[in-house]
Amino acid sequence: MKKRSLYRLLIPWLSLFIINDAWGGTYSLHIYYQPLREFSSLRQKLGETVGIAPFQDKRSDKEYIAHHTSPRRVSDYFKSDPFPLEKAIRDSLSQALPRYGVKTVSVSEWSGKQESMKNIKADSILTIEIKRFWMQGTTTRSKIKMNTSVYLVIHLGVKKVGKVFTRNVFVGKERTIARLTPEEVEQTFNQILTNIFDNFLSNPYGI
Numbered sequence: 001m002k003k004r005s006l007y008r009l010l011i012p013w014l015s016l017f018i019i020n021d022a023w024g025g026t027y028s029l030h031i032y033y034q035p036l037r038e039f040s041s042l043r044q045k046l047g048e049t050v051g052i053a054p055f056q057d058k059r060s061d062k063e064y065i066a067h068h069t070s071p072r073r074v075s076d077y078f079k080s081d082p083f084p085l086e087k088a089i090r091d092s093l094s095q096a097l098p099r100y101g102v103k104t105v106s107v108s109e110w111s112g113k114q115e116s117m118k119n120i121k122a123d124s125i126l127t128i129e130i131k132r133f134w135m136q137g138t139t140t141r142s143k144i145k146m147n148t149s150v151y152l153v154i155h156l157g158v159k160k161v162g163k164v165f166t167r168n169v170f171v172g173k174e175r176t177i178a179r180l181t182p183e184e185v186e187q188t189f190n191q192i193l194t195n196i197f198d199n200f201l202s203n204p205y206g207i
Contacts, residue, residue, distance in 0.1 A: 024074045028081040029065070029186040032092035033193045035099075039201045043101040046204060047123020047160065050102055052094050053110035055086035055128045066185050068137035068144070078135075078185055085133060093126075093197065100201075110157070114164050117157045129153040132170075135188065137180045144180045148173040150192050156204055167206050169196050 065085060066078035080088045094104045110116060110125050117125060132151035137144050150171045157164045171192050177184065200206075 024070075024076045026064075026077045026079065027182040027185075028083070029078050029182060029189065031065070031080040031082075031085065031088040031186070031189055031193070033089070033096055033197045034092075034190065035096050035198060035201070036194055037198045037202060039100050042097075042201055042204070046102055046156075046158065048101075048103060049122045049124075050097060050104050051107035051110070051120050051122035051125040052090060052104050053107045053125055053127035055090045055130065057084060057086045057130045059130060059132065059134075065133050065189070066135035066137070068180050069139065071139050078182065086128075086130060089128065089130070089193070092193075096197075112155045112157075112164065112166075114157065114162065117159055117164075120157075123159055125157045127155045129155075133189075135185055137185075143176050143178065146173075146175045146177060146180065146184075146188065148175075148188055148192065150189070150196070152196060154200060158205070161205075165205050165207075167200065169200070171196065 062084060064077045064079050068076045068078075070076075082088045082091060094106075097104050105122055107120055107122065107125060110120065110127055112127060130152060132149050134150075135146060135148040137146050139145075148171075150169075152169045154167045154169065155164060156167075173188065173192065175188075
């Protein structure tokens with residue numbers, strides 16, 4: 001009797017496991033920028049206040065940032081948290097800059113043009129276009145190949161020098177691992193963001 005009762009309890013859980021394995025799932029990843037460097041001259045270059053304009057996601061598919069197909073042709077999809085992706089990147093940058101003495105303020109819009117900076121109440125203004133932010137995981141011969149590519153266009157307007165600096169940043173990364181987990185995908189993206197923004201903030205003018 002005890003064995004029958006145990007089987008009755010296990011059957012729903014086993015069924016759920018089988019269904020999930022057959023259908024795949026969707027996972028949320030905490031996407032954020034965590035600085036690893038010190039930027040001692042950042043306030044001197046950007047000023048006391050930076051206006052953060054809305055970031056633009058120019059990708060054709062804005063729902064997901066990664067996809068993995070298992071040997072059984074089961075698909076797993078991954079999305080950013082916060083969502084949408086432009087909010088995740090914008091929020092983490094806004095939270096990082098004040099630790100270096102640079103206050104951030106939200107700006108409703110900015111054309112990216114030099115002449116439009118005078119109407120913005122900030123020393124500098126920043127916006128980013130997300131052209132690509134994607135990882136594709138493919139399983140072959142018990143190994144998983146991870147192809148990751150991130151392409152951002154960073155626009156920085158600085159009032160005191162009267163210029164808009166634009167930087168195109170592309171990062172491509174390929175790795176082969178034994179098992180793909182949401183933590184692995186999350187860590188890969190966040191390391192790329194750290195490299196991109198640490199380099200940018202170390203030399204915001206790019207000259």
